[in-house]
Amino acid sequence: MWLIPFVVAxxxxxxxxxxxxIVITVTIYFFGRLTGFVGWSDKxxxxxxxxxxxxxxxxxxxxxxxxxxxxxxxxxxxxxxIQTIYVIISAVIYAVFLGAISSATMSINPSGKLxxxxxxxxxxxxxxxxxxxxxxxxxxxxxxxxxxGKFFEEESLLSEMNESLRAEISLQNTRxxxxxxxxLKRQYGDxxxxxxxxxxxxxxxxxxxxxxxxxTKQGDSGHDMFFILHGKVDVSVNGKKMVSLFDGAYxxxxxxxxRPTHATVQAAMPSILYRLxxxxxxxxxxxxxxxxxxxxxxxxKGRLR
Numbered sequence: 001m002w003l004i005p006f007v008v009a010x011x012x013x014x015x016x017x018x019x020x021x022i023v024i025t026v027t028i029y030f031f032g033r034l035t036g037f038v039g040w041s042d043k044x045x046x047x048x049x050x051x052x053x054x055x056x057x058x059x060x061x062x063x064x065x066x067x068x069x070x071x072x073x074x075x076x077x078x079x080x081x082i083q084t085i086y087v088i089i090s091a092v093i094y095a096v097f098l099g100a101i102s103s104a105t106m107s108i109n110p111s112g113k114l115x116x117x118x119x120x121x122x123x124x125x126x127x128x129x130x131x132x133x134x135x136x137x138x139x140x141x142x143x144x145x146x147x148x149g150k151f152f153e154e155e156s157l158l159s160e161m162n163e164s165l166r167a168e169i170s171l172q173n174t175r176x177x178x179x180x181x182x183x184l185k186r187q188y189g190d191x192x193x194x195x196x197x198x199x200x201x202x203x204x205x206x207x208x209x210x211x212x213x214x215x216t217k218q219g220d221s222g223h224d225m226f227f228i229l230h231g232k233v234d235v236s237v238n239g240k241k242m243v244s245l246f247d248g249a250y251x252x253x254x255x256x257x258x259r260p261t262h263a264t265v266q267a268a269m270p271s272i273l274y275r276l277x278x279x280x281x282x283x284x285x286x287x288x289x290x291x292x293x294x295x296x297x298x299x300x301k302g303r304l305r
Contacts, residue, residue: 114151167198204274209267231271
């Protein structure tokens with residue numbers, strides 16, 4: 001099945017090359033005969049004993065060769081003029097053929113090719129900015145973590161979909177994460193439980209971190225929530241490591257965006273997290289007043305645990 005794009009892309013230019021080679025073959029023979037085959041015996045030692053098939057085979061070989069290097073050496077002015085025209089036509093068809101090769105190659109693995117192009121751009125950027133080796137390695141690690149060999153503009157793709165489809169896709173990766181958070185569970189059975197979960201899922205934004213990146217720093221006014229999809233983060237207080245968190249864990253949940261965070265969270269390996277913005281979360285709570293009332297005791301304490 002993977003050969004189909006090649007066949008479809010190559011067929012038109014390949015047929016053009018075949019047709020043109022036949023036309024050039026007939027033209028070479030016709031104008032050679034018209035001018036008395038001037039100089040042909042010098043290029044072709046068996047010219048005197050050749051029959052019609054030999055003429056066709058020899059001129060076809062020269063015609064195909066003339067589409068790339070000049071295999072046929074025109075002798076008369078009219079042969080030179082015709083040869084010039086065919087060389088130009090051949091160059092155009094050859095360019096179309098190369099374009100078809102490039103298009104067919106892209107059609108097999110377009111996202112992979114875009115990723116390679118993106119990495120080449122990144123390499124040029126690193127050289128242009130003359131970045132340190134350490135920063136260069138972190139940049140490449142970041143892009144490898146984010147795209148994993150495939151380049152997609154996920155936000156652009158999701159923006160073209162309707163809300164129901166966006167929620168369904170968003171929940172594919174995040175449902176298990178959200179359901180592990182006790183205070184985010186809504187189980188009223190009124191038909192809005194799934195809608196609430198879908199709103200949360202669509203509000204989540206993927207974040208990518210490489211080893212050593214800070215997710216939050218102690219003392220910052222951090223108030224967003226983070227859910228670890230894949231990876232490992234270390235939590236430390238006053239420079240002392242307290243705990244490591246892995247896939248499925250969540251960080252934060254502060255409801256008072258004026259209070260500073262009490263811990264530093266740092267990626268211990270390339271990690272993928274989802275971020276729930278403070279304002280987005282409270283906009284969702286305004287839509288689901290039952291959940292807002294249920295969380296009121298936590299809101300009064302200024303923290304969600």
